[in-house]
Amino acid sequence: MRMTETAGRTVTAQRPAPPAVAAADLLATAAETLRLETAALAALVERLDEHFVTACQLLLDCRGRVVVTGMGKSGIIAKKIAATLASTGSPALFLHPAEGSHGDLGMLTRDDVLLALSYSGETAELLAILPVVKRLGVPLIAMTGRRQSTLARLAEVHLDCRVEREACPLNLAPTASTTATLAMGDALAMALLRARGFTADDFALSHPGGALGRRLLLRVQDLMRRGADLPRVRPQTPLHEAILEMSGKGLGMTTIVDEQERVVGIFTDGDLRRALARGQGIWNLPMAELCHPRPRHIAATALAAEALAQMEAERINALLILRDDGQLEGILAMHDLLRAGIV
Structure with missing residues (x-):
């Protein structure tokens, strides 16, 4: 509904109703979305190689924290990956790249590893902080959908998260690509968990307030x-x-x-x-x-x-x-x- 003025009078105009959509069309779109995202995950499995192993080794050798960064939708995924790493034995935090250029880079130390997410690999806010990252000598792991992107080329290790197409019918909204990136982050976290010998008791120590923590901690x-x-x-x-x-x-x-x-x-x-x-x-x-x-x-x-x-x-x-x-x-x-x- 919107308000307009006509000859000194305020007129309320009704917005046109959205076109009717058949239930079958809704279900078909949902099924296609899930199919495309499932295919994106299956493709990741085929691309796991020595680069993934090198990334894991860098993270295992890290004496500080895993600093995860990304803008926009990638930033949201980066926050989730940081949270998963932190709760499974790999101390981690999220760095907003735009805020990084205005003082937050102070949280990055030479003992840390930077895990940077950008599907294009050309996110300006990320590229702006890389000179400082390189000057500190902080190892950089990039997760992108373009192997020849600037971020991928500047990283010590690049993890390929490309997808054939987004699940969005317009091929625009980040959908399959964010799912693939999140899954790659989970794969890293779980590989590290197993390599560290992380146990259920260890998990409970970082979840003392939840039902799971109570079940695993209370005697x-x-x-x-x-x-x-x-x-x-x-x-x-x-x-x-x-x-x-x-x-x-x-x-x-x-x-x-x-x-x-x-x-x-x-x-x-x-x-x-x-x-x-x-x-x-x-x-x-x-x-x-x-x-x-x-x-x-x-x-x-x-x-x-x-x-x-x-x-x-x-x-x-x-x-x-x-x-x-x-x-x-x-x-x-x-x-x-x-x-x-x-x-």
Whole structure:
């Protein structure tokens, strides 16, 4: 909708409605887009060679950081590649080339490696910072779609990311080319990850705030209940007193411990239902006659995710944590895992 003035009057003009497009045409365009981008990725596999290996070696030998740079859409891809490298064991950051000419090049040191992205290889803002890069002696890895471009020729290593055509029906909007460049960046990051022996625990250290980090970092000892929060009764404790202990601690169970605090059994809500099915005369029965003698347990140092897997596999809601001598050290309940975001 737009506003126009006619003879002193303001007239509201309706924009023409877009032409109707058949669902089949929409689906056909989407399918062609995916086909072209898939073909671009398949072509990258065929072009992997010694240049990729050299690029990996430069990055592995880097004593500083991998500085990734690019303008426009390439800049967006560069940010993603920098983030992927940083989270998989290769310290990295993004440098905006235009800002680089106005002071941000100060973040580049002689110990770094510069990874520059430009499909044309002629991006003016990138070429403007190359004299400083060369003066510092910073190794340059270029990712372009033109092997004879200025950026490719000035780089120590060139990674060929060319595509036959963009997925854009006009062959204009960066689509297949940005997908190919992003995939090449992922290939670098994953090759480096494997070469460094980067593990799931290493990954978790850089993702402590997310669900994945919690699953990989939190251990049973970080979540388990201790001390006065642990329900426990003696083998001779009658059922009616044990129920009070269960209700007071709110875990739907109680442990049975001997005089040395060693666990000799467990009594749960399920055991209570089974006891009630026996009929009258159960309230004064001792726990030694009613408890389950082989409670499930787990080590305090085990990952919380391992505890969750064990609970799910055995269909139980709590695990005991025992010391080497069999004494009760803690209890981990399903509620504790839910509260910590492990589930």
